Amino acid sequence: MSQRDDHPPIARAELPNDTVALARFLIGKLVTRELPEGIVSGRIVETEAYVVGDAAGHGFRGMTPRNRSLFLERGHAYVYLAYGVSMMLNVSSEMQGIGTGVLIRALEPLEGIEIMRQNRGVERLRDLARGPGRLAAALRIDRSLDGLDLCQKGPLWLASDDFEPGEIGQGIRIGISRDADRLLRFYVRGSSFVSGPKSLQE
DNA sequence: AGTGCGATTGACT
């Protein structure tokens, strides 16, 4: 059994309150999914912050039926369907009532890789969770997990890890049009598991 | 009640 098999959840008190700080903090942490077939986990290598007053954020125009989880206290899941095709996993941020969060954009697969391959229908390790929609598919994440507390063990949670990420890159967010110039995307510099064009990986 | 549009992906030239 490896050290990782404990999958200790990250206590809410450990999560930075500030959205940008949380987006940085989550780089290198683990996302752990419990499925009937077994545990699936990966290391977060790419995140994006959607902050207060951010026109690109789903909480910008207030609470709606879709985005209500975004207004939960930090550390809860906000899951939604993008483009009618891809599920997106976010971690809610700030205190209750503030509609901000962090999009988890890519994972380096660690455990349950065969389960991920089954879920994704592709073989290549690099493509299993590179991109937010692929990540959600690999972990079989859907709206049923929306609102879940990610700070305790369950079907899905955030776990700490001894891993120390190398240099963390920062740049513009991918795929948005409003507030597109803000440097709110964070990633492990040089990691082949980061999404987006190569020019945005260095 | 109707409409336009995405925090993407995969297929294709």
Add this chain to the structure above:
DNA sequence: GTCAATCGCACTA
């Protein structure tokens, strides 16, 4: 490199 698929939902009326 370009582009269509696909659908829930926010917005307008």
